[in-house]
Amino acid sequence: MGRKRASSGMDALVGMPWPIGVVVGILLFSGVRYAIPWWFSRQDGGLAHGLASSFLQALSPLAWLLLAMCWMAALLSFLGARRRRILLDTCTTLESLAAPGWRQFEQLVGEAFRRQGYVVEETGLGGADGGIDLVLRKGSQRVLVQCKQWRRRQVGVSVVREMAGLLAHHGADGVKIVCVGTFTRDAEAFARGKSIELIGGATLLDMIHAAKEVQRLALAPASPVEPTLPRQSLVSGSIKACSRCGSTLVQRRNRRTGEYFLGCSQFPRCRGSGDHA
Numbered sequence: 562m563g564r565k566r567a568s569s570g571m572d573a574l575v576g577m578p579w580p581i582g583v584v585v586g587i588l589l590f591s592g593v594r595y596a597i598p599w600w601f602s603r604q605d606g607g608l609a610h611g612l613a614s615s616f617l618q619a620l621s622p623l624a625w626l627l628l629a630m631c632w633m634a635a636l637l638s639f640l641g642a643r644r645r646r647i648l649l650d651t652c653t654t655l656e657s658l659a660a661p662g663w664r665q666f667e668q669l670v671g672e673a674f675r676r677q678g679y680v681v682e683e684t685g686l687g688g689a690d691g692g693i694d695l696v697l698r699k700g701s702q703r704v705l706v707q708c709k710q711w712r713r714r715q716v717g718v719s720v721v722r723e724m725a726g727l728l729a730h731h732g733a734d735g736v737k738i739v740c741v742g743t744f745t746r747d748a749e750a751f752a753r754g755k756s757i758e759l760i761g762g763a764t765l766l767d768m769i770h771a772a773k774e775v776q777r778l779a780l781a782p783a784s785p786v787e788p789t790l791p792r793q794s795l796v797s798g799s800i801k802a803c804s805r806c807g808s809t810l811v812q813r814r815n816r817r818t819g820e821y822f823l824g825c826s827q828f829p830r831c832r833g834s835g836d837h838a
Contacts, residue, residue: 579639586631594624645672652769658762659712659741666710667694670739673765674706676772693727702734709740716740716759718747725757739765805833 597620648665649672652658661669671681679697695706707724709716716738724736735756738744743761744752752759760768805825825833 577638579635579642582631582635582638586628586635589631590624590628593620593627641668645669645675649673649676649769650773652766654766658765659710663708663710666741667708669769670706670708670765671695673768673772677768679704693731697737704735704737705731705733706737706739709738711740711742713742715743715745716748717745718751721748721751721757721759725751725755728756741765805831 645668648661648669652669658666658669667683671683674695674697675681679699682696682698684693684696692707693705694708697704697706705724705727707720709720721738721744724738727733728736735758737758737760738752739760741762744759749759751757825831
């Protein structure tokens with residue numbers, strides 16, 4: 562059966578990006594260790610000053626405990642994110658999708674959607690036999706995801722019907738069902754025309770490859786823009802001015818085509834250009 566676990570503040574921090582846990586820990590420590598005693602010290606009366614001294618002694622260990630818990634959550638978040646990245650980057654074939662356990666498969670799918678710009682919540686309400694495994698958020702959109710790591714049989718219409726019921730029950734914007742294999746014709750027919758997307762193993766693999774390519778392009782060093790100083794046009798032999806802002810045009814190179822052109826020296830503030838060089 563699917564395993565449910567009670568959510569807690571620690572779980573919420575672990576599920577967030579690790580810098581958030583670091584910042585929350587510092588804020589809690591500062592508030593408990595300094596802000597509360599300071600507030601009491603500003604109150605009139607001997608009782609308030611006495612309480613301030615008591616709070617300073619009693620809350621100091623609590624402040625350090627909260628800081629340690631938040632930073633531990635940040636560390637777990639960092640390690641979890643690193644593990645998911647490695648898991649996704651090592652998947653290159655359908656066989657590699659089916660290799661990890663069901664929990665790792667959910668994390669793999671979550672990382673693929675995360676690279677599409679979704680905020681991913683791993684609910685822990687799914688498990689090996691079904692349920693809501695992931696919740697995707699992008700803006701006001703909320704999408705429920707179920708992951709099926711069935712290796713030798715197709716996902717049938719009963720699974721799609723179940724998720725259609727959960728879609729209506731939770732008032733979500735859509736449902737995605739992800740599997741390693743394929744779906745039956747009845748399942749595809751039932752999902753047609755509804756806010757239900759069926760993602761088979763081949764489509765999932767395409768998503769992963771696309772996510773890798775986006776990351777590779779994002780990490781690739783930018784081609785140097787040449788030159789940065791005004792340069793004579795190869796067309797007319799004279800220095801030209803930008804038609805938009807009046808600044809000098811310089812020779813640049815299109816990183817995609819390799820073609821040279823005249824662009825404004827104030828780029829990116831001004832995107833004016835001239836004739837091709």
